[in-house]
Amino acid sequence: MITFQPLGTKLMYKTLLPLLERWFDEAELQGFSLPYSYHSDSQSDAETFTKKAKSVFEVFMSRMGSCYPFHQAAYAGQMLKPPHPAAWLAYAIATSVNTNNHALDGGPETSEMEKEVIRSLSRMVGYEPGTTLGHLTSGGTVANLEALWVARCLHPNKPVLFSAQAHYTHSRMCSVLGISSRAIPFAFGSEEEVDRFRASIAGAGTLVVTLGTTGTGQTEPLDVILPLCMEAGVRVHVDAAYGGFFTLLKNSGFLRSAPFEALGGADSIVIDPHKHGLQPYGCGCVLFKDATVGRFYKHDSPYTYFSSDELHLGEITLECSRAGAAAAALWFTIQLLGLEPDSAFAAMLRQCLEAARRFASVIGDDPRFELLMQPETDIVCYFPKAGTADDISRLSREIFRDTMQQGDKSLYLSLYKVDGKEFSRLFPHVESGNPTEPVTLLRSVFMKPDHLVFIHEMHNRLRASLQRITAQ
Incomplete structure (x- = not known):
């Protein structure tokens, strides 16, 4: 089952969870925020409700456990950033x-x-x-x-x-x-x-x-x-x-x-x-x-x-x-x-930008991959080198699927389609095939500060995937 807490924030959650418990304790005393009873107050009905709630919760957790690990560094696919624990706490209370x-x-x-x-x-x-x-x-x-x-x-x-x-x-x-x-x-x-x-x-x-x-x-x-x-x-x-x-x-x-x-x-x-x-x-x-x-x-x-x-x-x-x-x-x-240039908020954003630049540098130095362009923010688009645009699209799609199927060594990426004519203009050395067809590339979004320490592991998983695919 997937662990939902973001990497590196366990201590923060342990600090904030008692505040949530305190809120409900104080709210009960004040008598305004706890929901009224939706069922009978009889002991037998309460026991039935508790039993059913536990059963439904188990099903719920099982289904949520099938989600992609959005909060973890191995997920660099879509624009999904884990909420800060402080936001999660305030949202739950409100x-x-x-x-x-x-x-x-x-x-x-x-x-x-x-x-x-x-x-x-x-x-x-x-x-x-x-x-x-x-x-x-x-x-x-x-x-x-x-x-x-x-x-x-x-x-x-x-x-x-x-x-x-x-x-x-x-x-x-x-x-x-x-x-x-x-x-x-x-x-x-x-x-x-x-x-x-x-x-x-x-x-x-x-x-x-x-x-x-x-x-x-x-x-x-x-x-x-x-x-x-x-x-x-x-x-x-x-x-x-x-x-x-x-x-x-x-x-x-x-x-x-x-x-x-x-x-x-x-x-x-x-x-x-x-x-x-x-x-x-x-x-x-x-x-x-x-x-x-x-x-x-x-x-x-x-x-x-x-x-x-x-x-x-x-x-x-x-x-x-x-x-x-x-x-x-x-x-x-x-x-x-804070929301100033020297705030903790800004520091987390800076780590995301730095992660994207480090990854772009690693990809740029790898003879098996090529960058679409240098990143301006924290999104990097790149592709496995191949002789034709069709092969680049095929390999990108295969890497996308393969990296998600490696258990605790999985990697979650996304795909990006580039206009065929524009791709040929940028990379004239690649045989274009049908220029009206888009070329499919790999795309990674570095929205989490934890990505900063994951770059080399991510690169290793990409290389391993390409090696598995080309060895077939």
Whole structure:
């Protein structure tokens, strides 16, 4: 059975678990947070219920034990980061109260925590908290939906533009909202390319820039794009769902600092605390530089918003019911770890970037593998060397399957498809075959600090897998 606790955090869990027990003891004394009885108080019924609960729990644990080991360093597949134990503790406690941050009536204290969190995130990205509007969401999809909805409200007949590397949610949500949209090239290497970009954005309402693309973790050149959009009167929305928290490291030397330095100039920003913010799913966030866009959310309700004359979060969100536990967990985490460049929070992010760079260096030195590109954040794409693109795709898929089947020496990766023509441009020495077919590569996401000490073991498992496959 899989061990669910993250490596290296056993002591922290042992420290925090008694706090959870203390909460329930104190809550029982105060008589407000423990659930009421859902069954009879008779002794026989209680014994039957206990027996059934134990039986169901065994089945539950058996089924959960079949999950991939997301919390362990051997898992470097998808964007799944274990919540910090502090977030897990706060979420568990807040869930027992089950507040709803739609209105102060349903979550007075967790609503205040959410407002404090929004101020912290606003400062982090370079916004002025006093003039910023924002709130938490169930995830980046809804957060981007809200940003695009505001874009439509401001420019109802103008298209939304983005690059080919943008998350598919943007084209999908534009379709939902009835907004015309299209992908345009983000190329700025020559004056001709810059002129083509200017021509492409003419007449647009909003341009989406991604800091931390989901495929390769690249940061699009916001610092170059922003002044061009301002010149053309085009709004800029930044999808920093994955890369937003890396702004804490903008002066660390690990990142291209300019795109993150420019972040405060964007009109709206999306960040996902449930990615690099150490939070459980689902916790997204949308921020607007100009708080006056709140006028588009304005509505009235005959049965909420009565406990206070202050702004209720439900008056500035598209979602209605939202878990107050998400705000509580994020607030607790930020209070404990800090959200400054020299904080423990930033130190953990730095380890993730360092792990990706070490792995890229090891892969770059191995004659059997090749990098797609140098990592900009903590995602590395690479492939086993072969004479043809078809063989590269085949070997990548076989390694992906083989590494998961090695017991306690397993490795969990993901796959990434690259346009065949683009791959041929980058690697002309590889026989392309059918250039219309995508080339499948390996992809590793180094979201856990524990990856830093696992790099050489991971490399050994990759090499062993390739050797098993080629020996067949």
